[in-house]
Amino acid sequence: xxxxxxxxxxxxxxxxxxxxxxxxxxxxxxxxxxxxxxxxxxxxxxxxxxxxxxxxxxxxxxxxxxxxxxxxxxxxxxxxxxxxxxxxxxxxxxxxxxxxxxxxxxxxxxxxxxxxxxxxxxxxxxxxxxxxxxxxxxxxxxxxxxxxxxxxxxxxxxxxxxxxxxxxxxxxxxxxxxxxxxxxxxxxxxxxxxxxxxxxxxxxxxxxxxxxxxxxxxxxxxxxxxxxxxxxxxxxxxxxxxxxxxxxxxxxxxxxxxxxxxxxxxxxxxxxxxxxxxxxxxxxxxxxxxxxxxxxxxxxxxxxxxxxxxxxxxxxxxxxxxxxxxxxxxxxxxxxxxxxxxxxxxxxxxxxxxxxxxxxxxxxxxxxxxxxxxxxxxxxxxxxxxxxxxxxxxxxxxxxxxxxxxxxxxxxxxxxxx
Ligand SMILES: [Zn+2]
Numbered sequence: 001x002x003x004x005x006x007x008x009x010x011x012x013x014x015x016x017x018x019x020x021x022x023x024x025x026x027x028x029x030x031x032x033x034x035x036x037x038x039x040x041x042x043x044x045x046x047x048x049x050x051x052x053x054x055x056x057x058x059x060x061x062x063x064x065x066x067x068x069x070x071x072x073x074x075x076x077x078x079x080x081x082x083x084x085x086x087x088x089x090x091x092x093x094x095x096x097x098x099x100x101x102x103x104x105x106x107x108x109x110x111x112x113x114x115x116x117x118x119x120x121x122x123x124x125x126x127x128x129x130x131x132x133x134x135x136x137x138x139x140x141x142x143x144x145x146x147x148x149x150x151x152x153x154x155x156x157x158x159x160x161x162x163x164x165x166x167x168x169x170x171x172x173x174x175x176x177x178x179x180x181x182x183x184x185x186x187x188x189x190x191x192x193x194x195x196x197x198x199x200x201x202x203x204x205x206x207x208x209x210x211x212x213x214x215x216x217x218x219x220x221x222x223x224x225x226x227x228x229x230x231x232x233x234x235x236x237x238x239x240x241x242x243x244x245x246x247x248x249x250x251x252x253x254x255x256x257x258x259x260x261x262x263x264x265x266x267x268x269x270x271x272x273x274x275x276x277x278x279x280x281x282x283x284x285x286x287x288x289x290x291x292x293x294x295x296x297x298x299x300x301x302x303x304x305x306x307x308x309x310x311x312x313x314x315x316x317x318x319x320x321x322x323x324x325x326x327x328x329x330x331x332x333x334x335x336x337x338x339x340x341x342x343x344x345x346x347x348x349x350x351x352x353x354x355x356x357x358x359x360x361x362x363x364x365x366x367x368x369x370x371x372x373x374x375x376x377x378x379x380x381x382x383x384x385x386x387x388x389x390x391x392x393x394x395x396x397x398x399x400x401x402x403x404x405x406x407x408x409x410x411x412x413x414x415x416x417x418x
Pocket of ligand 1: 266268
C-alpha cells in the first residue's frame, strides 16, 4: 500500500524511484507525480531521482500517452527556458466507497484525490438483513453513477467498510458472533460483480482512520486513533503513518473492552463491554430510563431517537445533557486506557454522535484528563473529525486508491467503462 499524502513532508522523488521494486519505472513515476499535486518537471525528476534525462523523457512520453498525467503550465525559470510541469489528473478515474454501518448504508463517489462527487445515504438494518443491505448498496452505487452520466469516468473499484473485523485472508467472511446473518452471505461480491469492479473490504473504523490519515487536518501527526461512535464502538489505529490491523484484522475492537465485569450482556458474549454503555442502543435505553423516572425533559420515552437526543442536548435539555455526560465519562475511561496503551498524538472521534459537538467533546476531554497522568498521554489531542458523515465511505474509497497507486499502470489503466 502506498504512503499517504503527508502535507508537510512530501515523500522525496528519490524515495519513489529507488524503490521501484517489482513494479516498473512508469508505475513509480505516476505514483510520484500523484504525490506532487502542484506539479513537477522532468528536470526535477531526473535531478532528484538521479536518472538520465533521456530515461525520464522516454518514461514521461509513455505516461503522457495515458490520460492519467498531463502537462500543466510552467515551473518558475531557474535561468533559461521555463520547464513544463507534469500534473496527475485527479479526475481521470472515479472510485465508489461504501459505509455499511449496523443500521445505515452510505455510498460516496470520489475522484482520485478524495473529493466526494456524489453521496447517498439511507437507513437499513445491515446487521440483520444482508439482502436488503446489498440491494441498497447496489442501488446507491448505480444512482451515484447515473447522477454523473454527463461526464462519466472509468471506475477503478468498490471499497466497502463493514461494522466487523475483516480478515486479511477472507475479507468477505465475517465473524458469526458479530454479524451472524452474514454467515456465508456473498452479497458484497455479487454487488461488485454486477458492477464489474474489483472489491476491497475494510473494517469501518479502519476506513475512518485511513480517511483521517489521507485527508484529515491532523494527518501529519502520523500516530493517531480514530474512534467511531455508533451502534457499536470501533477504533482504527494509525501507527507511524500506517494502518495497524492486528494479526487477524481485529485490532481496535475498542467497543468490546469490558469496563464493568458485572455490566449488561454484550452481543460478543462478554459483559459490560464499552458498547453496552456508549453504543446508540445504550444511550437510548438510559434516556428512556430517566424519562420514565419522571426527570424533566422535552423528550418523550416513546419517540426518542439518537437524532432527537442529540438535538435536545444541543438545546441544553437536562436529560439529554446528562446522558451524553454519562457516555462521555465511560468513553473517557476507555480512551484513557487507549492512550496509555498506544500513545497516539491524537484521538479523532467520528460517527453520528459527534454531531453533539462540544456537548460530547468537552466532557470526554475532562474525563480523560482526570484519568491520565503521564505527560505524553495527557498531551494527546482529542478532537472531532472534520470529515463529517462521509468519513467512513471516503475511507473505503481511499482503500481502493491506496492499492491502485502502488501499481497504477495495472489498476488505473484496466478499468471498467460505464
Ligand atoms: Zn462485547
